[in-house]
Amino acid sequence: VQLQASGGGLVQAGGSLRLSCAASGRTFSNYVVGWFRQAPGKKREFVAAISASGGEIYYTDSVKGRFTISRDNAKNTVYLQMNSLQPEDTAVYHCAADPRNYGLGFTASAYDYWGQGTLVTVSS
Numbered sequence: 537v538q539l540q541a542s543g544g545g546l547v548q549a550g551g552s553l554r555l556s557c558a559a560s561g562r563t564f565s566n567y568v569v570g571w572f573r574q575a576p577g578k579k580r581e582f583v584a585a586i587s588a589s590g591g592e593i594y595y596t597d598s599v600k601g602r603f604t605i606s607r608d609n610a611k612n613t614v615y616l617q618m619n620s621l622q623p624e625d626t627a628v629y630h631c632a633a634d635p636r637n638y639g640l641g642f643t644a645s646a647y648d649y650w651g652q653g654t655l656v657t658v659s660s
Contacts, residue, residue, distance in 0.1 A: 537562040537649050541631045544654030547621055551658070555616040557631030557651055565609035568634040570647055571616050573627035573656075583629070585640040586614060594640050598624075621658045628653040 543555040557569060570585040584595045584605040593605055604617040614631060632647035641647060 537564060537567070537633055537635075539631050539633060539649055539651035541629060541651040541654040544629060544656045546657045546659065549622055549658055549660050551621050552617070552619045553621065553656060555618065555629055555631075555654060555656075557614040557616075559612045559614075559633065562635075564612040564633070566635065566637055567649075568637055568640060568647075569605075569607065569614040570632050570634070570641060571605065571614075571629060572632060572644060573625075573629045574653075575624075575627040578627075580630070580644055582642045582644075584616060585642065587640060588637050592640060594642070618656070621656070623658045623660045626656060626658050628655050 537559050538561050540558045566588050571583040572580050574580040586593050586605045590607050602620045607614040630653045631651045633649040634647045
C-alpha cells in the first residue's frame with residue numbers, strides 16, 4: 537500500500553491544521569494506521585493510532601484533548617485534526633499502516649508502510 541500524507545503548513549500557536557493520509561494499492565480499511573512525528577534533532581515519536589474499524593483509538597499524552605484521529609474507509613483516508621497547536625508540535629508528521637491488525641501499535645516497528653511525511657511548523 538502507498539501512503540500520501542498532506543495538510544501540513546505554517547500556523548501560529550493556538551491554531552489548527554488537519555492532516556490527511558491517503559492510501560492506495562490495497563484494502564486500506566483492514567489496516568491499523570498510526571501517526572508519528574519527528575522534530576529536528578529528535579527521535580521519531582508516536583502521536584496517535586486508530587484501528588481498522590475506527591472503534592479503537594489511542595493518543596500519546598501530550599496531544600490528548602487537542603488532536604483527533606479519524607478515518608473514512610470509503611475514501612481510504614485517515615485524518616489527524618490538530619487543534620491548539622503549540623511550538624513543541626513542530627515536526628514532520630508521518631502516517632504509517634500495519635496490515636496485521638492485531639491491535640494498536642505504539643512503536644514505529646509495528647508498522648510496515650510509511651508515507652513521506654508532511655511538515656508542521658507552529659510559530660510562537
